Amino acid sequence: xxxxxxxxxxxxxxxxxxxxxxxxxxxxxxxxxxxxxxxxxxxxxxxxxxxxxxxxxxxxxxxxxxxxxxxxxxxxxxxxxxxxxxxxxxxxxxxxxxxxxxxxxxxxxxxxxxxxxxxxxxxxxxxxxxxxxxxxxxxxxxxxxxxxxxxxxxxxxxxxxxxxxxxxxxxxxxxxxxxxxxxxxxxxxxxxxxx
DNA sequence: TTAGCGATGGTCT
DNA sequence: GACCATCGCTAAA
Numbered sequence: 001x002x003x004x005x006x007x008x009x010x011x012x013x014x015x016x017x018x019x020x021x022x023x024x025x026x027x028x029x030x031x032x033x034x035x036x037x038x039x040x041x042x043x044x045x046x047x048x049x050x051x052x053x054x055x056x057x058x059x060x061x062x063x064x065x066x067x068x069x070x071x072x073x074x075x076x077x078x079x080x081x082x083x084x085x086x087x088x089x090x091x092x093x094x095x096x097x098x099x100x101x102x103x104x105x106x107x108x109x110x111x112x113x114x115x116x117x118x119x120x121x122x123x124x125x126x127x128x129x130x131x132x133x134x135x136x137x138x139x140x141x142x143x144x145x146x147x148x149x150x151x152x153x154x155x156x157x158x159x160x161x162x163x164x165x166x167x168x169x170x171x172x173x174x175x176x177x178x179x180x181x182x183x184x185x186x187x188x189x190x191x192x193x194x195x
Numbered sequence: 196t197t198a199g200c201g202a203t204g205g206t207c208t
Numbered sequence: 209g210a211c212c213a214t215c216g217c218t219a220a221a
Contacts (some may be wrong), residue, residue, distance in 0.1 A: 052206075052207070053206075053207090054205085054206055054207080068205090068206090069204070069205055069206085070203095070204090070205085071202080071203050071204070071205090072202080072203040072204045072205080073203085073204090128205095
């Protein structure tokens with residue numbers, strides 16, 4: 001299955017993401033994602049076809065989970081294309097739904113459980129050694145229909161400051177009015193931005 | 196409310 | 209030894 005990565009990123013907003021780790025189920029609705037367009041995107045790990053042990057999973061098939069570590073945190077991506085086009089979508093934030101007590105235990109705090117790429121992986125129990133290279137819906141990580149965003153905002157990607165023209169690409173998508181996003185929080189809507 | 200900055204650890208050169 | 213698609217505390221306004 002081929003996909004346009006930017007479309008795939010927007011379609012992921014509102015999807016219900018569920019993990020089963022250590023016997024505990026945790027889930028949330030996706031509220032923030034970023035697209036990385038591989039070979040032509042200077043901010044992407046696979047820019048110009050760059051391929052290393054770390055980013056090898058980007059060259060895998062649609063629906064593959066790519067987990068990498070950064071500053072001691074784990075970040076989770078969903079691969080959207082294939083070996084010819086190493087593109088993917090970074091999951092940056094979710095709205096907690098099930099297993100909130102487990103998330104609080106894993107995080108060691110009561111709030112800000114999933115409003116950042118490193119935070120949500122810790123709350124959901126996602127680890128590189130456990131999940132890198134697995135397929136969605138064929139293991140402990142599942143995606144299903146969830147809610148529908150009332151309005152999707154486009155903005156610059158976070159942490160991309162020195163990548164020339166790629167710095168200004170509007171490849172970050174958030175649910176307007178949802179408080180569970182990593183930056184640029186606006187006044188929360190009554191419905192958290194869902195229809 | 197925002198800006199600055201140190202801790203952090205695995206991968207890459 | 210350098211590089212980072214981060215986090216969370218602190219200080220200042």
